[in-house]
Amino acid sequence: MQTCGKEDLFFPLSRSVSLSKCAFLHGVGGSFPLVFFLCFFLFLRFPVTQGEHMPSMRIGSPVFFNNIPFEIEERQILREMRIPRKSALKELDEPGLAHQIQKAIDEGYRLIQGKGVYRTLALTGREDKRVLTRESSTLFVGEKMEKLLRYCDFASLLVATIGPDLENRVDQLASDEPAYSFFLERVGAWMADYMGILVDRSIEKEAKRFGYGRTFRFGVGYGDWPLSTQKEVMELTQAHKIGVSITESYIMIPRLSVSAVIGWERTLDVPEKKKGAVKQDNADEIEDEG
Structure with a gap:
C-alpha cells in the first residue's frame, strides 16, 4: 500500500489549498500521468513554495x-x-x-x-x-x-x-x-x-x-x-x-x-x-x- 507523505504544497494564505500526495493519489486513482499533469497545471496556475521556504506574509500587523x-x-x-x-x-x-x-x-x-x-x-x-x-x-x-x-x-x-x-x-x-x-x-x-x-x-x-x-x-x-x-x-x-x-x-x-x-x-x-x-x-x- 502506498504510504502518504506529510509534505504539502502551500499557496498564498486565503488561496491556500493544502494538497498532499494522498489527495492526488486517491483523487485520481493513482494514475501517474494524470497526477503529473495536475501538478504541472497547478504549478503554472499558482505561485508555489515549499512550506519551510515560504517567506512570511505580514497579515494583520501594521x-x-x-x-x-x-x-x-x-x-x-x-x-x-x-x-x-x-x-x-x-x-x-x-x-x-x-x-x-x-x-x-x-x-x-x-x-x-x-x-x-x-x-x-x-x-x-x-x-x-x-x-x-x-x-x-x-x-x-x-x-x-x-x-x-x-x-x-x-x-x-x-x-x-x-x-x-x-x-x-x-x-x-x-x-x-x-x-x-x-x-x-x-x-x-x-x-x-x-x-x-x-x-x-x-x-x-x-x-x-x-x-x-x-x-x-x-x-x-x-x-x-x-x-x-x-x-x-x-x-x-x-x-x-x-x-x-x-x-x-x-x-x-x-x-x-x-x-x-x-x-x-x-x-x-x-x-x-x-x-x-x-x-x-x-x-x-x-x-x-x-
Missing part, C-alpha cells in the same frame, strides 16, 4: 515607516501648481516666481518628516455591495469597492503623512504672505501624496513576492466609499503611532496626509490582464517625461 527619505522634484511641484509645460524652475519666465517656489522647496526640506504605515487584511467573503474581513464587515463597502476588490484575496490599508510642521507654517503665513503660503502648501500637498506612493510601492513589492498583482490606489472618501470609514482605517492601521488622527468629521490631522486601500489581485483571473492590459492609476504614478 508595518511602519519613519523618517522616510525623499527628494522634492521641481517638475512635480510645478505640475502640482498647474504650471504647464515646465519641468524646471529655470524654465519659468518670471524670476520672482521661480525664487518664491525655490524658497518653498528649500523650506519643505526643513519642515517635512515623512511617515507611513500599512496593514494587510485577508478578505473572507462578499455580501451585498461589501467585502468582508475578519476585522470588519463595515469597512470595504460600496459598489466601487466591491468592483475594486473583485479578484482580490487581500487588501492593504495605508496612511502616510509629512507631519504637522509644514502645514503649521502655512497657517502662520496665510495672512501676511498669502502667495508664498500657497506655494508652500502646494509643496506639502505633493509631498504627502509622494509619501503615499512610497508606501504604495512597498505594498506592491510585498504582493509580488507572493505572486499577486495590485489594484490602483483607492482613497478613503472617493467614489462611494464613505469618508466615515476613515475611523476604521485609523484604528486598524494604528495611525496614531505616526501622528495621524481624525476630526469628528473624519478629516485627517495633519491635513497633509493620505489614506487609501490597495487590493492584491489574482492577476490571471482579471479578464483585461489576461489580454496583457495593465491597469494604472495615473494619479498614483510619478510621470517620467524624460
